[in-house]
Amino acid sequence: MNRLRALLGLQLPLIQAGMGGVAGIRLCTEVSRAGAGGTLALYKEPPDRIREAVREIAAATSRPFGVNIIPEVTSPELCRAQLDAALGELPDNGYVTTFGLPGADAARDVTRTGRPLVVQIGTPDDASAALRLGADVLVLQGTEAGGHLLGELPVAELLYAVRTRHPDAVIAVAGGVATG
Ligand SMILES: Cc1cc2nc3c(=O)[nH]c(=O)nc-3n(C[C@H](O)[C@H](O)[C@H](O)COP(=O)(O)O)c2cc1C
Known part of the structure; x- marks a missing residue:
């Protein structure tokens, strides 16, 4: 089975x-x-709204879903408060995605719950940093x-660079992907 599917418990990669x-x-x-990884955007949402939203999704589906944080648009305090709220309601099969590198504390908040941490990056160095953070x-x-x-790299070049550095990493790609 595709490792992304296995890790996140998805039917579709x-x-x-x-x-x-x-x-x-x-x-x-x-x-x-539908069997793919649904993701709730937390953006700058306050913790109370996050709790309610995650609870509502968990009541509507038993399939895995995740929450997405953007560390660069929140203070470290709000970021961790968002995570705390989301992780308190997220089912055990849920996961967390980040846009850019999370802070070390935020990354630890996720990984110590045993839930998968999915980190979106755009450079080979950030890919290495994300893996060091436990992605x-x-x-x-x-x-x-x-x-x-x-x-600043097109996705094929970025994939080549990161796959060469990290042959065993579980990788997904983003950007203009419209067909299999
Ligand atoms: C309208 C819009 C809003 C986005 N907001 C977020 C976000 O809140 N968090 C995030 O991780 N990525 C966000 N992204 C980026 C996506 O994660 C991803 O990199 C991008 O959509 C991939 O390009 P594609 O849509 O052309 O496939 C956003 C993308 C778009 C188009």
């Missing part, structure tokens, strides 16, 4: 992007029900991607 203001309860729930899955974002960019 696809993770929906957390998208602040776009990827809410309904999208996350339906993607998860279970790397999402490599190429310059084809919509939204804010994390690096």
Whole structure:
């Protein structure tokens, strides 16, 4: 079985992007029900709303889903408060995705619960840093991607560079992917 599917417990090797203001309860729930990785965007949401939202998704699907944090748009304190709220409600089969590198404390908050940590990065050096922080899955974002960019390499070049450095890493790619 594909290692991404096995690690996240998915039927399809696809993770929906957390998208602040776009990827809410309904999208996350339906993607998860369809067998891929539904993801709730936490963006700058306050902890109370996060608790309610995660609870609502968990009540609607028993399939795995995740929550997405963006460390660069939150203070370290809000980031950890968001994680604390989400992890308190997230089922055991849930996971956490980050846009960019999480702080060491935030990464530890996730990994010590035993839930997978999925880190999206855009450079080979950040891929290595993410693995040192305990990332279970790397999402490599190429310059084809919509939204804010994390690096300067097209996805094929980034994949080649990271796969060469880290032959055993579990890797997904992001950016203009429209077909199998
Ligand atoms: C409207 C929009 C909002 C986004 N917001 C987030 C976000 O909140 N968190 C995150 O991890 N990634 C976010 N992303 C980036 C995606 O994770 C991913 O890198 C990108 O969508 C891949 O490019 P593609 O949509 O062309 O496949 C966003 C992307 C878009 C298009």
